Amino acid sequence: xxxxxxxxxxxxxxxxxxxxxxxxxxxxxxxxxxxxxxxxxxxxxxxxxxxxxxxxxxxxxxxxxxxxxxxxxxxxxxxxxxxxxxxxxxxxxxxxxxxxxxxxxxxxxxxxxxxxxxxxxxxxxxxxxxxxxxxxxxxxxxxxxxxxxxxxxxxxxxxxxxxxxxxxxxxxxxxxxxxxxxxxxxxxxxxxxxxxxxxxxxxxxxxxxxxxxxxxxxxxxxxxxxxxxxxxxxxxxxxxxxxxxxxxxxxxxxxxxxxxxxxxxxxxxxxxxxxxxxxxxxxxxxxxxxxxxxxxxxxxxxxxxxxxxxxxxxxxxxxxxxxxxxxxxxxxxxxxxxxxxxxxxxxxxxxxxxxxxxxxxxxxxxxxxxxxxxxxxxxxxxxxxxxxxxxxxxxxxxxxxxxxxxxxxxxxxxxxxxxxxxxxxxxxxxxxxxxx
Amino acid sequence: xxxxxxxxxxxxxxxxxxxxxxxxxxxxxxxxxxxxxxxxxxxxxxxxxxxxxxxxxxxxxxxxxxxxxxxxxxxxxxxxxxxxxxxxxxxxxxxxxxxxxxxxxxxxxxxxxxxxxxxxxxxxxxxxxxxxxxxxxxxxxxxxxxxxxxxxxxxxxxxxxxxxxxxxxxxxxxxxxxxxxxxxxxxxxxxxxxxxxxxxxxxxxxxxxxxxxxxxxxxxxxxxxxxxxxxxxxxxxx
Ligand SMILES: Nc1ncnc2c1ncn2[C@@H]1O[C@H](COP(=O)(O)OP(=O)(O)OP(=O)(O)O)[C@@H](O)[C@H]1O
Ligand SMILES: [Mg+2]
Numbered sequence: 217x218x219x220x221x222x223x224x225x226x227x228x229x230x231x232x233x234x235x236x237x238x239x240x241x242x243x244x245x246x247x248x249x250x251x252x253x254x255x256x257x258x259x260x261x262x263x264x265x266x267x268x269x270x271x272x273x274x275x276x277x278x279x280x281x282x283x284x285x286x287x288x289x290x291x292x293x294x295x296x297x298x299x300x301x302x303x304x305x306x307x308x309x310x311x312x313x314x315x316x317x318x319x320x321x322x323x324x325x326x327x328x329x330x331x332x333x334x335x336x337x338x339x340x341x342x343x344x345x346x347x348x349x350x351x352x353x354x355x356x357x358x359x360x361x362x363x364x365x366x367x368x369x370x371x372x373x374x375x376x377x378x379x380x381x382x383x384x385x386x387x388x389x390x391x392x393x394x395x396x397x398x399x400x401x402x403x404x405x406x407x408x409x410x411x412x413x414x415x416x417x418x419x420x421x422x423x424x425x426x427x428x429x430x431x432x433x434x435x436x437x438x439x440x441x442x443x444x445x446x447x448x449x450x451x452x453x454x455x456x457x458x459x460x461x462x463x464x465x466x467x468x469x470x471x472x473x474x475x476x477x478x479x480x481x482x483x484x485x486x487x488x489x490x491x492x493x494x495x496x497x498x499x500x501x502x503x504x505x506x507x508x509x510x511x512x513x514x515x516x517x518x519x520x521x522x523x524x525x526x527x528x529x530x531x532x533x534x535x536x537x538x539x540x541x542x543x544x545x546x547x548x549x550x551x552x553x554x555x556x557x558x559x560x561x562x563x564x565x566x567x568x569x570x571x572x573x574x575x576x577x578x579x580x581x582x583x584x585x586x587x588x589x590x591x592x593x594x595x596x597x598x599x600x601x602x603x604x605x606x607x608x609x610x611x612x613x614x615x616x617x618x619x620x621x622x623x624x625x626x627x628x629x630x631x632x633x634x635x636x637x638x639x640x641x642x643x644x645x646x647x648x649x650x651x652x
Numbered sequence: 653x654x655x656x657x658x659x660x661x662x663x664x665x666x667x668x669x670x671x672x673x674x675x676x677x678x679x680x681x682x683x684x685x686x687x688x689x690x691x692x693x694x695x696x697x698x699x700x701x702x703x704x705x706x707x708x709x710x711x712x713x714x715x716x717x718x719x720x721x722x723x724x725x726x727x728x729x730x731x732x733x734x735x736x737x738x739x740x741x742x743x744x745x746x747x748x749x750x751x752x753x754x755x756x757x758x759x760x761x762x763x764x765x766x767x768x769x770x771x772x773x774x775x776x777x778x779x780x781x782x783x784x785x786x787x788x789x790x791x792x793x794x795x796x797x798x799x800x801x802x803x804x805x806x807x808x809x810x811x812x813x814x815x816x817x818x819x820x821x822x823x824x825x826x827x828x829x830x831x832x833x834x835x836x837x838x839x840x841x842x843x844x845x846x847x848x849x850x851x852x853x854x855x856x857x858x859x860x861x862x863x864x865x866x867x868x869x870x871x872x873x874x875x876x877x878x879x880x881x882x883x884x885x886x887x888x889x890x
Contacts, residue, residue: 248774255762541757548719548754550747550775550823552740646719 249555253562263531264567270527271571271626276579278517279622280612283583285513287590287613289506292606295436296502297495302341302372302465303474304494306331306485311462312493317346317417320460321490328464330484336477339467341368344451344460348414348422350444352402359398360443361412363451363461371467375432375445382406382430389447391429397441399431406431410444416456424454437602466492517622525629529636532564536637540644548646557638561631568630572623580619586612664730666826666859667693667716672725674711674882685711686722687882693827693861698853700873701863707879709863710831716861717750717829718742730826747775751820753830753862758816759804765791765815766800772822790818794848810841814848821852827859834866846872 257264297303308321328340344363349356365387366375375384380396394410404410409425416422426446434440452458468477474494482492496503546556590611593601598608674686685708693699701709714720716727718734726735734745746752759768769787778786791800794814804812813833820828830849834842846869852858862869870876878886 242777244780245774245777248771252760252762259762542760545752545754545758546760547743548717548746549752549772549819550743552743555775 245555249558250562252559253566256559256563257566260535263534267528267531267567268571268574270524271568272575272578274520274524275572275575275622275626276582278520279575279579279619280582281516282513282618282622283579283612283614284586284591284610285509286615286618287587287611289510290613290615291590291609291611292502292506293495295606296499299372299374299434300436300439301495301498303468303471304466304478304481304492305498306464306466306481306490306492307462309487309489309491312491312498315345315462317415317455317457317462320344320417320457320462321464323459323461323464327485331464331466331481334477334480334484336468336473336480337466338469339368339371341365341372341465341467342448342461343463343465344448344455344457345462346414346451346455348412348444348454350398350402351411351413352404352408355402357398357401357442360439361414361451361454362443362445363448363455364445365448366445372465373445375430378432378434380431380433382428385429385445385447387447388449389429390426390450392426392450393430393432393445394428395440395443395445396431396433397437398443399428401441404428412444412454414455416454417458417460418456420456422454422456426450435607437607517625521625521629524626525633528564528567528629528633531567532633532636535563536560536640540640543641543644544646547641547644553641553644557634557641560637560641561634564630564634564637565627568626572626576619576623583612583614586610587614664695665692666695666730667691667861668728669716670726670728672712672715672727673723674708674715674720675723684882686715689725689879689882689884691716691877691884693859695826695859696853696857697827697859697861697875698850698873699861699875699877700870701861701877701879702865702870703879703885705865708882709879711882712879713829713831713861713863717752718746747772747823749826751823751825751828753813753816753820753828753833755832756809756812756836758819759812761804764801764803765796765807765811765818768804768815769818769822772819776823786822787818790821791815793852794818795844808841810837810844813837813841813845817845817848817852821858827861830860830862832863832865834864834869839868842866842868 306321308319311319311321323342328342331337331340342365346361346363347358348361350359351357362373364373366373366384367387369375375393381399382393385391385393392410394404402408402410406428409427412422412424412426414422426444432445434443446454448461452460466477466481468474478492478494485492543556547553590609592598593608593610601608669689669691672686672689672691673684676683676685687708689708689712691712701712703709711720715722716729718727718729718737721735726733728734729745729749732745734742737745752758759765760771763771766784766787769790770783773783773786788797788800791797794817796811796814796818799807799811802811804815807815813836816833817828817830820830834845837845849860849862850872853860862873864870873890875887875889877884
């Protein structure tokens with residue numbers, strides 16, 4: 217027999233092993249891994265194309281569907297929130313549930329100033345809103361009266377952009393503006409006088425005659441049908457409210473961070489006397505209908521992703537079993553399992569990326585087209601939308617978070633699925649795989 | 653034992669096995685694929701492992717090459733016992749010390765002959781110029797100077813096996829293990845491959861251990877170890 221290794225020989229060998237192992241050119245190995253993955257992808261062109269195509273169609277379908285849905289929600293909230301209620305409002309406590317002039321609040325400049333200083337608030341816009349009967353010649357109609365300061369409404373009601381005829385009234389104008397729908401209803405002209413009759417503060421009678429200085433065209437159909445706009449002092453005089461307003465709208469630069477702003481403002485106002493509400497609290501029906509619709513979209517997307525998941529899985533199963541022998545050879549000749557696993561991982565991720573990118577290339581022009589040329593609804597659907605107070609259009613959303621989310625989902629699927637071949641590679645025996 | 657003393661005064665044993673056993677159990681049946689194999693292979697050998705089908709040739713080469721572990725016994729390569737190495741350690745050990753040529757489908761199908769040959773050196777982190785020069789030299793040596801950019805599926809079986817030999821040598825291994833390297837080749841390609849292997853053995857002192865069924869291959873081996881039922885029944889050096 218022979219004696220096995222001596223101590224010195226072993227340690228010599230180990231030293232040699234260590235010296236042979238420069239850690240410097242891992243970069244080159246990574247390039248090789250990518251190169252191998254890329255070429256492997258095209259070994260079975262037809263299969264790769266089919267897999268990529270399935271991802272591509274899923275991307276087109278899901279992203280376009282979500283862009284339409286979210287675009288519709290954006291239009292809905294935009295139409296109401298951005299163009300009417302604002303992101304948040306302050307009222308006399310209880311006003312929102314019982315909207316009448318007796319629940320108005322006094323307008324105090326000191327309070328407005330301190331709110332304007334709160335972080336996140338870019339402006340405070342007062343309004344005095346009520347109802348009155350309008351009439352012209354032999355016609356009459358119940359109308360919404362908005363007492364507003366046109367100069368402060370640059371971000372919300374934006375009279376300048378909505379102006380259809382005539383001019384925007386001044387902040388203390390005695391004349392009024394009417395919505396385009398109301399003008400049509402009465403078949404009036406600029407300069408005509410509208411008669412208003414109603415009930416003011418604490419049951420006082422409200423009556424007046426106002427000349428029409430301008431006509432605005434609201435995008436919100438409900439508002440457009442029925443609205444009279446007055447300067448705040450004129451409205452206060454008409455409703456006999458004195459220095460009172462119904463609401464203070466909190467202006468904000470962006471859509472995000474509303475909650476925080478509401479919290480900040482709530483901290484400095486007397487919550488026994490006032491209520492600070494964000495738009496979700498003010499418009500729960502809007503929020504609910506969006507959420508209900510949204511769930512449907514998410515479920516659709518989920519089902520489609522499941523189909524994609526199993527589609528890619530099929531490809532991976534075939535690929536793994538076809539290449540077991542090859543994997544065995546690579547491990548035999550000295551490729552670490554980890555590196556081999558990286559090759560396979562990249563193959564799957566590349567499939568995903570190619571599918572996503574080609575999908576985006578096709579879907580993006582579609583989304584952009586329908587963003588600029590929204591689908592216009594007709595018939596019953598249109599009426600339903602208008603009754604709810606929304607424009608009857610379905611625009612798409614250009615929100616980048618939609619494609620990003622779906623790219624992330626598909627990459628996640630790719631990563632999850634690559635666990636399978638990686639586990640196979642981990643336990644693959646170099647010999648077992650050598651038997652033909 | 654010093655059969656190569658004529659050209660190499662310092663004889664170094666590169667493979668030692670001591671009473672190797674490898675049993676496969678399937679159900680109640682235990683197959684003794686290796687049943688007590690003690691073997692000593694020295695640098696520069698050109699050795700054929702022969703024997704009937706099922707005698708244990710592949711099993712022996714796998715155990716020697718660290719691709720399979722023995723049920724009992726030990727394998728020592730260049731004074732290092734490999735039997736108890738961890739998987740990753742063993743992969744690294746194979747990369748540095750052993751060249752492999754399998755019966756078929758040795759090569760990475762998506763890489764050219766040149767890239768396949770460079771591949772091992774890339775795994776060893778050798779610099780580009782060195783890799784390239786050595787791969788080209790090796791491919792030239794195996795007579796494939798004009799085929800270096802061909803992919804495996806553009807080459808004949810014999811050419812593919814020659815690339816596999818070039819690849820096996822690329823890492824400057826201590827020895828090359830080849831399990832029936834000529835099994836899928838016609839007689840002309842078999843002869844060519846053997847010529848190349850013998851030339852490398854003689855010029856570069858490359859150690860080759862290969863299994864075979866082919867009498868023409870056996871005839872050209874310098875040492876022939878015959879297995880039967882997992883045991884060495886004869887060991888002849890010419
Ligand atoms: N993975 C395995 N599982 C079970 N039995 C095996 C396995 N590998 C080999 N054997 C058995 O071990 C014995 C030796 O097999 P081995 O492949 O080493 O023979 P061989 O000499 O290479 O034969 P051949 O000339 O046909 O290639 C055979 O009886 C075979 O059936
Ligand atoms: Mg065999």
